[in-house]
Amino acid sequence: MDLQLKGLKAVITGGSKGIGHRCAQVLVAEGAEVSICARTAADVEAVSIELGVHGTAVDVSDKEALEAWVSECGHAMGGIDIVIANVSALAVNDDEEAWQAGFNTDMMHSVRLVNAAMPWLSASDAASITLVSSVSGREIDFTGSAYGAFKAALVHYAQGLAYKLAPQGIRANTVSPGNTYFEGGIWASIETENPELFATALGLNPMARMATPEEIAKGVVFLASPASSFTSGTNLVIDGALTKGVQL
DSSP states (O other), X not given: OOOOOTTOEEEEETTTSHHHHHHHHHHHHTTOEEEEEESOHHHHHHHHHHHTOEXXXXXXXXXXXXXXXXHHHHHHHTOOOEEEEOOOOOOOSSSHHHHHHIIIIIIHHHHHHHHHHHHHHHTOSSOEXXXXXXXXXXXXXXXXXXXXXXXXXXXXXXXXHHHHHGGGTOEEEEEEEOOXXXXXXXXXXXXHHOHHHHHHHHHHOTTSSOBOHHHHHHHHHHHHSGGGTTOOSOEEEESXXXXXXXXX
């Protein structure tokens, strides 16, 4: 299937590792021009060299830094067609600090990213917004309250964007991954530091494994692409049947 991505311009937050990194790989392979950001400069530089993408170290919880990066991307690439918000504070504790971190990073980084990109999206003939949420937004699990609440809020936010922006031809969707394993990721750390929790989480997966970043990224990129041109307001759950709730 031709995803019709050749020549389109995409920005990805959290693009140096895991799902974001794989999204960048798929987009580049499909002929898109890509800009990524992430917190760690060395990681960003490595991916920039590997994939030939634009890369900048940015703390996305810093409003001014994030908005400046989006502006730089839009001017450097001559536009922005695709926005992929893929950063989380991974604040899974049940305390006030987790609520603040989730608000600043998961929620407000997504809102500010969309707002900053809107002038370019409004000028695009293939504009799309894809927010990476989580299955923790669908059901109560072993994460703290804040993490799931903000992941659910992202789905609600994207649904509102989809309705509001549809007359302009701008689509908005979310992807809710299940547990995703990659070296350097949270589950790789848990496997070493908390093997009991890792075993419990793995045991909940009916496929007896966790997702790979590639499996999530392909869903993200498809939703973001013109090949999915009539899909907006959708929350795509990619979890290997982990969650039991029926999505009506």
